Amino acid sequence: MEGRPYDRCMSIANLITISRGLAIIPLIILLANGHRWAAWWLFGFASLTDLIDGYVARARDEVTRLGQALDPLVDKALYVSLLCTLYAIGDVPLWALIAFFVPQATLALGALVLRLGRNAVQQARIPGKAAAALAFISIAFLLVEWPGGREILYAAIALTYIATTDYVISGLKLMRDR
Secondary structure (H helix, E strand, C coil): CCCCCCCCCCCCCHHHHHHHHHHHHHHHHHHHCHHHHHHHHHHHHHHHHHHHHHHHHCCCCCCCCCHHHHHHHHCCCCHHHCCCCCHCCCCCHHHHHHHHHHHHHHHHHHHHHHHHHHHHCCCCCCHHHHHHHHHHHHHHHHHCCCHHHHHHHHHHHHHHHHHHHHHHHHHHHHHCCC
């Protein structure tokens, strides 16, 4: 965290992150009821808030540990929820859902261990950002049944495993150094 850590947990940026989390239920309902384009637009808006919350936190010098932990957890919940729904409607195979979920659960557990064990929050890393971007693209394609959505998802899954390995190595160093 650069600059002075913001003292209040409920910053504007954290409220933006929470709004992204609140979009999950309407997204699932829209998709499950066949309103794919409405789900696509809401997913796009929710994903845009992921860019906005970090910018707002840094611009207002309101970076919080809560925000650093909450942001990736909400992203994981959003992506896993949508992929579960896409599986339920037959657009994603079960193996792909499981393959996507395993590293997400590993990352969430690792973040919890770091937070509780060392009072540390791991910073976002480039492989994780790249994996998230590819997952976003794949889900956007899958929502509206554009060609290539599954193939992009498979690439996102592979990159997620690379990112998870990177985060685990970095997290182990953090545990050792603190």
